[in-house]
Amino acid sequence: MSSPEEIREQIEDLAFATHHEVLAALRLDRLTPDRLELHEYLTFRWLRRRVAIRYLFDSAALDDASTRAYIRQISAAGAEIRIAADLKSNLLICDNRSALLYTNPEDPEGGAVITKESDLVVVRGLFSQAWEQATGLGQLTEERLRLAPADQELLALILKPGKDLARARELGVSLRTFHRRVADLYERLGVTSRTEAALIARQYISA
Structure with missing residues (x-):
């Protein structure tokens, strides 16, 4: 062939x-x-x-x-x-x-x-x-993705119910900045949605 x-x-x-x-x-x-x-x-x-x-x-x-x-x-x-x-x-x-x-x-x-x-x-x-x-x-x-505390905080928020505006306020950033940070994190995790991120989030959040 x-x-x-x-x-x-x-x-x-x-x-x-x-x-x-x-x-x-x-x-x-x-x-x-x-x-x-x-x-x-x-x-x-x-x-x-x-x-x-x-x-x-x-x-x-x-x-x-x-x-x-x-x-x-x-x-x-x-x-x-x-x-x-x-x-x-x-x-x-x-x-x-x-x-x-x-x-x-x-x-x-x-x-x-x-x-x-x-x-x-x-x-x-x-x-x-x-x-x-x-x-x-x-x-x-896990070795390739050692997430900083700020990224772990963002992942934890993704797991919680609520709207993005409330999540952005909890982080102390604008909604636009929040969306940009989420998009960047999704890229590094190799996921395309909050559902996919939630499936793997617990692997990277420190107990």
Whole structure:
């Protein structure tokens, strides 16, 4: 397979036939909108079918807000996520029967090959080794996001009921400044709404 369209078609074929387990290593610094759409479609399809998912992401992916938000979203939905400092390849293993390997680790759209049962022992071994060396998502994001007391105060306010004007007054800032601070915090947390922020807020608020 040499074109992005052929690779996408093959991934969708593998996804349709997968019923038990998906292992994937994603060596990238961000998901483009087209690839993000495909990943969301496939991942939530698998989760609805109760397929066990283990995804390895390169740590650089956490620097992109939309990719970071996607990672948090699928983690909350049940996918098991770990972060690797320096992934060596992109691969997808489905039901321990078929694996898709990208021929150029620097370019996931530059070509891919399918390997079957006879070669899966080696491929799965490489994935398992990388998985064991990777860091859990919660541990890594906590290290990357050490929130200042003022940010923790803002998160605590987000959890409380009430209107933004009242929250701004409690912080002693204008409504416009409050909204700007919230938008900045959402960007750093990789969330897009108060609901998403509330789901993770307790991880970053000191007891």
